[in-house]
Amino acid sequence: MASSGSDSGAQLRAEEDQRQRNILAGQKQVDALFVGFDEPFFKARETAYTKYAVPQLAEQFQDEKRNLSYALARRGLLRSSAQSTLSGKLEDVKNQQLQQIADMGVEQANKLRKDVESSRTGLYSQIQAGLSPTIAKSQALREASAFTQPTAFEPVVNSFADFSKQYMNPYLISQYSQGAGGSSGTPDFASKGGTIKYVNG
Protein backbone atom coordinates (compact mmCIF):
# COMPACT_ATOMS: atom_id res chain seq x y z
CA MET A 1 0.00 0.00 0.00
CA ALA A 2 2.69 2.40 1.02
CA SER A 3 4.80 2.16 -2.13
CA SER A 4 3.44 3.27 -5.43
CA GLY A 5 6.17 5.46 -7.01
CA SER A 6 8.36 4.65 -9.95
CA ASP A 7 11.09 2.00 -9.53
CA SER A 8 13.30 3.30 -12.31
CA GLY A 9 16.13 3.78 -9.78
CA ALA A 10 15.93 0.14 -8.76
CA GLN A 11 15.90 -0.96 -12.39
CA LEU A 12 18.88 1.22 -13.21
CA ARG A 13 20.71 -0.11 -10.16
CA ALA A 14 20.06 -3.71 -11.22
CA GLU A 15 21.25 -2.93 -14.74
CA GLU A 16 24.36 -1.18 -13.41
CA ASP A 17 25.17 -4.12 -11.13
CA GLN A 18 24.86 -6.44 -14.11
CA ARG A 19 27.03 -4.12 -16.24
CA GLN A 20 29.74 -4.10 -13.58
CA ARG A 21 29.64 -7.90 -13.33
CA ASN A 22 29.98 -8.08 -17.14
CA ILE A 23 32.94 -5.72 -17.10
CA LEU A 24 34.73 -7.70 -14.41
CA ALA A 25 33.98 -10.96 -16.21
CA GLY A 26 35.24 -9.51 -19.49
CA GLN A 27 38.43 -8.23 -17.89
CA LYS A 28 39.02 -11.62 -16.31
CA GLN A 29 38.69 -13.27 -19.70
CA VAL A 30 41.16 -10.83 -21.23
CA ASP A 31 43.60 -11.37 -18.35
CA ALA A 32 43.24 -15.14 -18.70
CA LEU A 33 44.05 -14.94 -22.40
CA PHE A 34 46.97 -12.59 -21.86
CA VAL A 35 48.54 -14.72 -19.14
CA GLY A 36 50.68 -16.38 -21.81
CA PHE A 37 52.52 -13.12 -22.41
CA ASP A 38 55.11 -13.83 -19.79
CA GLU A 39 58.86 -13.40 -19.46
CA PRO A 40 59.79 -16.41 -21.68
CA PHE A 41 57.45 -15.11 -24.41
CA PHE A 42 59.18 -11.73 -24.52
CA LYS A 43 62.63 -13.32 -24.19
CA ALA A 44 61.79 -15.42 -27.24
CA ARG A 45 61.30 -12.23 -29.28
CA GLU A 46 64.69 -10.97 -28.11
CA THR A 47 66.32 -14.28 -29.01
CA ALA A 48 64.59 -14.32 -32.38
CA TYR A 49 66.09 -10.94 -33.20
CA THR A 50 69.61 -11.82 -32.09
CA LYS A 51 69.46 -15.11 -33.98
CA TYR A 52 68.45 -13.13 -37.03
CA ALA A 53 71.00 -10.35 -36.68
CA VAL A 54 74.15 -12.03 -35.35
CA PRO A 55 74.80 -14.23 -38.43
CA GLN A 56 74.55 -11.12 -40.62
CA LEU A 57 77.03 -9.34 -38.39
CA ALA A 58 79.29 -12.42 -38.41
CA GLU A 59 79.37 -12.39 -42.18
CA GLN A 60 80.15 -8.67 -42.29
CA PHE A 61 82.83 -9.15 -39.64
CA GLN A 62 84.51 -11.91 -41.63
CA ASP A 63 84.45 -9.74 -44.74
CA GLU A 64 85.95 -6.81 -42.89
CA LYS A 65 88.57 -9.02 -41.34
CA ARG A 66 89.57 -10.26 -44.76
CA ASN A 67 89.65 -6.69 -46.05
CA LEU A 68 91.94 -5.74 -43.20
CA SER A 69 94.24 -8.70 -43.85
CA TYR A 70 94.50 -7.85 -47.53
CA ALA A 71 95.07 -4.17 -46.81
CA LEU A 72 97.83 -4.98 -44.33
CA ALA A 73 99.40 -7.53 -46.65
CA ARG A 74 99.40 -5.08 -49.56
CA ARG A 75 101.44 -2.67 -47.43
CA GLY A 76 103.64 -5.37 -45.94
CA LEU A 77 102.24 -4.67 -42.51
CA LEU A 78 101.19 -8.17 -41.43
CA ARG A 79 102.51 -8.98 -37.95
CA SER A 80 103.12 -5.32 -37.30
CA SER A 81 101.91 -2.95 -34.60
CA ALA A 82 99.51 -1.61 -37.24
CA GLN A 83 97.92 -5.03 -37.43
CA SER A 84 97.72 -5.23 -33.68
CA THR A 85 96.12 -1.79 -33.40
CA LEU A 86 93.63 -2.29 -36.20
CA SER A 87 92.73 -5.81 -35.08
CA GLY A 88 92.02 -4.45 -31.64
CA LYS A 89 89.94 -1.66 -33.12
CA LEU A 90 88.03 -4.12 -35.31
CA GLU A 91 87.38 -6.24 -32.24
CA ASP A 92 86.09 -3.15 -30.40
CA VAL A 93 83.76 -2.30 -33.26
CA LYS A 94 82.54 -5.90 -33.35
CA ASN A 95 81.81 -5.81 -29.63
CA GLN A 96 79.98 -2.51 -29.99
CA GLN A 97 77.92 -3.94 -32.82
CA LEU A 98 77.08 -6.98 -30.70
CA GLN A 99 76.02 -4.63 -27.92
CA GLN A 100 73.87 -2.83 -30.45
CA ILE A 101 72.24 -6.10 -31.53
CA ALA A 102 71.68 -7.13 -27.92
CA ASP A 103 70.08 -3.73 -27.25
CA MET A 104 67.90 -4.04 -30.32
CA GLY A 105 66.81 -7.50 -29.18
CA VAL A 106 65.87 -6.19 -25.74
CA GLU A 107 64.11 -3.20 -27.31
CA GLN A 108 62.15 -5.54 -29.60
CA ALA A 109 61.02 -7.48 -26.54
CA ASN A 110 60.22 -4.25 -24.68
CA LYS A 111 58.20 -2.90 -27.58
CA LEU A 112 56.23 -6.10 -27.70
CA ARG A 113 55.63 -5.83 -23.98
CA LYS A 114 54.29 -2.27 -24.42
CA ASP A 115 52.12 -3.36 -27.35
CA VAL A 116 50.63 -6.20 -25.33
CA GLU A 117 49.84 -3.85 -22.46
CA SER A 118 48.34 -1.27 -24.82
CA SER A 119 46.19 -3.95 -26.35
CA ARG A 120 45.00 -5.05 -22.93
CA THR A 121 44.16 -1.42 -22.08
CA GLY A 122 42.26 -1.07 -25.34
CA LEU A 123 40.24 -4.18 -24.64
CA TYR A 124 39.50 -3.01 -21.09
CA SER A 125 38.23 0.29 -22.49
CA GLN A 126 36.04 -1.46 -25.03
CA ILE A 127 34.60 -3.71 -22.35
CA GLN A 128 33.82 -0.67 -20.22
CA ALA A 129 32.23 1.00 -23.20
CA GLY A 130 29.79 -1.87 -23.47
CA LEU A 131 31.51 -4.66 -25.34
CA SER A 132 29.95 -7.93 -24.18
CA PRO A 133 32.25 -10.44 -22.44
CA THR A 134 31.75 -12.93 -25.27
CA ILE A 135 32.77 -10.47 -27.98
CA ALA A 136 35.57 -9.19 -25.76
CA LYS A 137 36.89 -12.74 -25.45
CA SER A 138 36.95 -13.31 -29.19
CA GLN A 139 38.57 -9.93 -29.77
CA ALA A 140 41.15 -10.65 -27.08
CA LEU A 141 41.89 -14.00 -28.75
CA ARG A 142 42.39 -12.27 -32.08
CA GLU A 143 44.70 -9.64 -30.62
CA ALA A 144 46.61 -12.18 -28.55
CA SER A 145 47.24 -14.38 -31.57
CA ALA A 146 48.49 -11.37 -33.53
CA PHE A 147 51.33 -10.95 -31.03
CA THR A 148 52.51 -14.50 -31.59
CA GLN A 149 52.93 -13.92 -35.33
CA PRO A 150 56.53 -13.55 -36.53
CA THR A 151 57.63 -9.98 -37.12
CA ALA A 152 59.76 -8.79 -40.02
CA PHE A 153 63.03 -7.34 -38.74
CA GLU A 154 65.10 -4.73 -40.49
CA PRO A 155 68.28 -6.22 -42.00
CA VAL A 156 71.54 -5.37 -40.28
CA VAL A 157 73.20 -2.70 -42.37
CA ASN A 158 76.94 -2.72 -43.05
CA SER A 159 78.15 -2.54 -39.47
CA PHE A 160 81.81 -2.11 -40.27
CA ALA A 161 81.56 0.67 -42.86
CA ASP A 162 82.73 3.20 -40.29
CA PHE A 163 85.68 1.02 -39.35
CA SER A 164 87.04 1.13 -42.89
CA LYS A 165 86.34 4.82 -43.40
CA GLN A 166 87.26 6.22 -40.03
CA TYR A 167 89.95 3.89 -38.75
CA MET A 168 91.51 1.45 -41.17
CA ASN A 169 92.05 3.59 -44.24
CA PRO A 170 93.27 6.76 -42.45
CA TYR A 171 95.50 4.68 -40.21
CA LEU A 172 97.13 2.79 -43.04
CA ILE A 173 97.60 6.00 -45.03
CA SER A 174 99.22 7.67 -42.03
CA GLN A 175 101.53 4.70 -41.48
CA TYR A 176 102.54 4.75 -45.10
CA SER A 177 103.16 8.53 -45.06
CA GLN A 178 105.22 8.38 -41.90
CA GLY A 179 107.17 5.39 -43.14
CA ALA A 180 107.95 7.41 -46.29
CA GLY A 181 109.02 10.41 -44.23
CA GLY A 182 105.90 12.43 -45.03
CA SER A 183 103.30 13.87 -42.75
CA SER A 184 99.57 13.74 -42.87
CA GLY A 185 96.50 14.70 -40.93
CA THR A 186 95.86 11.50 -39.04
CA PRO A 187 93.09 10.62 -36.63
CA ASP A 188 93.97 10.95 -32.95
CA PHE A 189 94.12 7.26 -32.19
CA ALA A 190 96.40 6.65 -35.14
CA SER A 191 98.95 9.17 -33.94
CA LYS A 192 99.65 6.83 -31.03
CA GLY A 193 101.04 4.33 -33.48
CA GLY A 194 103.99 6.44 -34.64
CA THR A 195 106.40 4.27 -36.57
CA ILE A 196 105.59 0.74 -37.47
CA LYS A 197 106.69 -1.82 -34.96
CA TYR A 198 107.02 -5.43 -35.96
CA VAL A 199 106.11 -7.99 -33.36
CA ASN A 200 106.77 -11.72 -33.37
CA GLY A 201 108.58 -11.21 -36.57
Add this chain to the structure above:
Amino acid sequence: MFQLIPLIIGAAMTAAGVGMQAAANENTRKRMNEALDAELDRQRRLQEEASPIVKKSVEQSSPDVAQQQLYSGAAKRKAAYEELQQQRLGSSQPLDKGTAKTVTAASEQKKTQGNLNRAALMGYSEWELQQLIKNMQVANKLGTIAGFAEASASILPYELRDAQGSQANLSGIGSLLQQGGQTSTSYGLSGGSGGYS
Protein backbone atom coordinates in the same frame (compact mmCIF):
# COMPACT_ATOMS: atom_id res chain seq x y z
CA MET B 1 -25.51 24.46 18.06
CA PHE B 2 -22.61 22.18 17.37
CA GLN B 3 -23.14 18.73 16.10
CA LEU B 4 -20.93 16.50 18.19
CA ILE B 5 -20.68 13.41 15.99
CA PRO B 6 -19.43 15.16 12.83
CA LEU B 7 -17.01 17.07 15.02
CA ILE B 8 -15.63 13.86 16.53
CA ILE B 9 -15.46 12.16 13.14
CA GLY B 10 -13.82 15.24 11.66
CA ALA B 11 -11.26 15.42 14.40
CA ALA B 12 -10.51 11.71 14.09
CA MET B 13 -10.17 11.88 10.35
CA THR B 14 -7.94 14.95 10.55
CA ALA B 15 -5.78 13.30 13.16
CA ALA B 16 -5.55 10.11 11.12
CA GLY B 17 -4.75 12.14 8.00
CA VAL B 18 -2.06 14.12 9.72
CA GLY B 19 -0.67 10.94 11.22
CA MET B 20 -0.60 9.18 7.86
CA GLN B 21 1.08 12.13 6.20
CA ALA B 22 3.62 12.31 8.99
CA ALA B 23 4.26 8.57 8.62
CA ALA B 24 4.60 8.99 4.85
CA ASN B 25 7.07 11.81 5.32
CA GLU B 26 9.02 9.79 7.84
CA ASN B 27 9.08 6.77 5.55
CA THR B 28 10.18 8.95 2.63
CA ARG B 29 12.94 10.47 4.69
CA LYS B 30 14.02 7.02 5.87
CA ARG B 31 14.04 5.58 2.37
CA MET B 32 15.95 8.55 1.00
CA ASN B 33 18.48 8.19 3.79
CA GLU B 34 18.76 4.48 3.08
CA ALA B 35 19.39 5.16 -0.60
CA LEU B 36 21.97 7.79 0.27
CA ASP B 37 23.67 5.55 2.86
CA ALA B 38 23.75 2.65 0.42
CA GLU B 39 25.39 4.84 -2.20
CA LEU B 40 27.88 6.23 0.29
CA ASP B 41 28.67 2.67 1.30
CA ARG B 42 29.23 1.65 -2.31
CA GLN B 43 31.47 4.66 -2.89
CA ARG B 44 33.39 3.89 0.31
CA ARG B 45 33.95 0.27 -0.75
CA LEU B 46 35.16 1.38 -4.19
CA GLN B 47 37.47 3.88 -2.55
CA GLU B 48 38.79 1.16 -0.26
CA GLU B 49 39.43 -0.95 -3.33
CA ALA B 50 41.28 1.88 -5.07
CA SER B 51 43.35 3.13 -2.13
CA PRO B 52 45.76 0.17 -1.88
CA ILE B 53 46.25 0.22 -5.65
CA VAL B 54 47.22 3.89 -5.53
CA LYS B 55 49.39 3.34 -2.47
CA LYS B 56 51.23 0.44 -4.09
CA SER B 57 51.69 2.39 -7.30
CA VAL B 58 53.20 5.33 -5.44
CA GLU B 59 55.52 2.99 -3.54
CA GLN B 60 56.60 1.43 -6.82
CA SER B 61 57.53 4.86 -8.13
CA SER B 62 59.91 5.56 -5.27
CA PRO B 63 63.62 6.26 -5.84
CA ASP B 64 64.47 2.98 -4.10
CA VAL B 65 62.40 0.98 -6.54
CA ALA B 66 63.79 3.02 -9.42
CA GLN B 67 67.28 2.14 -8.23
CA GLN B 68 66.40 -1.55 -8.14
CA GLN B 69 64.89 -1.40 -11.61
CA LEU B 70 67.92 0.45 -12.97
CA TYR B 71 70.19 -2.14 -11.44
CA SER B 72 68.11 -5.01 -12.71
CA GLY B 73 67.94 -3.44 -16.18
CA ALA B 74 71.69 -2.91 -16.27
CA ALA B 75 72.31 -6.51 -15.17
CA LYS B 76 69.96 -7.76 -17.87
CA ARG B 77 71.73 -5.74 -20.55
CA LYS B 78 75.18 -6.80 -19.39
CA ALA B 79 74.11 -10.44 -19.51
CA ALA B 80 72.70 -9.90 -23.02
CA TYR B 81 75.97 -8.31 -24.23
CA GLU B 82 78.11 -11.05 -22.73
CA GLU B 83 75.90 -13.78 -24.12
CA LEU B 84 76.36 -12.46 -27.65
CA GLN B 85 80.03 -11.62 -27.27
CA GLN B 86 80.78 -15.15 -26.14
CA GLN B 87 79.54 -16.46 -29.46
CA ARG B 88 82.11 -17.03 -32.17
CA LEU B 89 81.25 -15.06 -35.24
CA GLY B 90 81.51 -17.69 -37.96
CA SER B 91 84.98 -19.19 -38.44
CA SER B 92 86.50 -16.29 -36.57
CA GLN B 93 90.19 -16.80 -36.07
CA PRO B 94 92.71 -14.20 -34.94
CA LEU B 95 94.57 -12.57 -37.78
CA ASP B 96 97.78 -13.58 -36.18
CA LYS B 97 98.20 -15.65 -33.03
CA GLY B 98 101.13 -13.58 -31.77
CA THR B 99 99.51 -10.20 -32.10
CA ALA B 100 96.24 -11.63 -30.85
CA LYS B 101 97.82 -12.24 -27.47
CA THR B 102 98.81 -8.61 -27.08
CA VAL B 103 95.40 -7.50 -28.22
CA THR B 104 93.38 -9.85 -26.03
CA ALA B 105 94.24 -8.70 -22.52
CA ALA B 106 93.69 -5.01 -23.20
CA SER B 107 90.64 -5.51 -25.36
CA GLU B 108 89.06 -7.89 -22.85
CA GLN B 109 89.30 -5.24 -20.17
CA LYS B 110 88.02 -2.62 -22.55
CA LYS B 111 85.16 -4.88 -23.58
CA THR B 112 84.16 -5.59 -19.98
CA GLN B 113 84.25 -1.92 -19.07
CA GLY B 114 82.38 -1.01 -22.24
CA ASN B 115 79.68 -3.53 -21.41
CA LEU B 116 79.34 -2.20 -17.88
CA ASN B 117 79.11 1.42 -19.01
CA ARG B 118 76.62 0.78 -21.75
CA ALA B 119 74.54 -1.54 -19.56
CA ALA B 120 74.35 1.13 -16.85
CA LEU B 121 73.06 3.61 -19.41
CA MET B 122 70.57 1.21 -20.95
CA GLY B 123 69.29 0.26 -17.51
CA TYR B 124 67.22 3.44 -17.63
CA SER B 125 65.25 1.95 -20.48
CA GLU B 126 64.20 -0.94 -18.22
CA TRP B 127 63.15 1.47 -15.48
CA GLU B 128 61.07 3.50 -17.93
CA LEU B 129 59.46 0.36 -19.27
CA GLN B 130 58.62 -1.01 -15.84
CA GLN B 131 57.12 2.32 -14.79
CA LEU B 132 55.15 2.63 -18.01
CA ILE B 133 53.65 -0.84 -17.69
CA LYS B 134 52.95 -0.36 -14.01
CA ASN B 135 51.20 2.94 -14.72
CA MET B 136 49.15 1.42 -17.53
CA GLN B 137 48.03 -1.46 -15.33
CA VAL B 138 47.21 0.89 -12.45
CA ALA B 139 45.31 3.20 -14.81
CA ASN B 140 43.29 0.20 -16.04
CA LYS B 141 42.36 -0.82 -12.52
CA LEU B 142 41.62 2.70 -11.31
CA GLY B 143 39.74 3.49 -14.51
CA THR B 144 37.47 0.53 -13.93
CA ILE B 145 36.84 1.51 -10.31
CA ALA B 146 36.30 5.17 -11.20
CA GLY B 147 33.88 4.14 -13.91
CA PHE B 148 31.93 2.04 -11.43
CA ALA B 149 31.87 4.90 -8.90
CA GLU B 150 30.69 7.42 -11.45
CA ALA B 151 27.98 5.16 -12.86
CA SER B 152 26.80 4.22 -9.38
CA ALA B 153 26.60 7.84 -8.25
CA SER B 154 24.65 8.78 -11.35
CA ILE B 155 21.85 6.40 -10.31
CA LEU B 156 21.38 7.95 -6.88
CA PRO B 157 19.10 10.83 -8.04
CA TYR B 158 16.74 8.25 -9.56
CA GLU B 159 16.76 6.23 -6.36
CA LEU B 160 16.02 9.37 -4.34
CA ARG B 161 13.19 10.21 -6.67
CA ASP B 162 11.84 6.68 -6.24
CA ALA B 163 12.11 7.06 -2.46
CA GLN B 164 10.25 10.36 -2.62
CA GLY B 165 7.46 8.85 -4.67
CA SER B 166 7.28 5.62 -2.73
CA GLN B 167 4.99 7.07 -0.05
CA ALA B 168 2.69 8.93 -2.43
CA ASN B 169 -0.28 6.63 -1.75
CA LEU B 170 0.00 6.86 2.01
CA SER B 171 0.46 10.60 1.81
CA GLY B 172 -2.47 10.94 -0.60
CA ILE B 173 -4.80 8.98 1.65
CA GLY B 174 -3.62 11.02 4.63
CA SER B 175 -4.34 14.19 2.70
CA LEU B 176 -7.82 12.98 1.74
CA LEU B 177 -8.55 12.02 5.34
CA GLN B 178 -7.38 15.43 6.48
CA GLN B 179 -9.60 17.17 3.96
CA GLY B 180 -12.52 14.92 4.90
CA GLY B 181 -11.86 15.62 8.54
CA GLN B 182 -11.82 19.35 7.94
CA THR B 183 -15.09 19.16 6.01
CA SER B 184 -16.66 17.05 8.74
CA THR B 185 -15.42 19.44 11.43
CA SER B 186 -16.81 22.42 9.54
CA TYR B 187 -20.11 20.61 9.21
CA GLY B 188 -20.20 19.87 12.92
CA LEU B 189 -19.30 23.43 13.82
CA SER B 190 -21.98 24.84 11.56
CA GLY B 191 -24.58 22.79 13.37
CA GLY B 192 -25.35 20.62 10.41
CA SER B 193 -26.33 23.44 8.09
CA GLY B 194 -23.58 22.50 5.72
CA GLY B 195 -22.00 25.98 5.82
CA TYR B 196 -20.02 28.22 8.06
CA SER B 197 -22.32 31.15 8.12
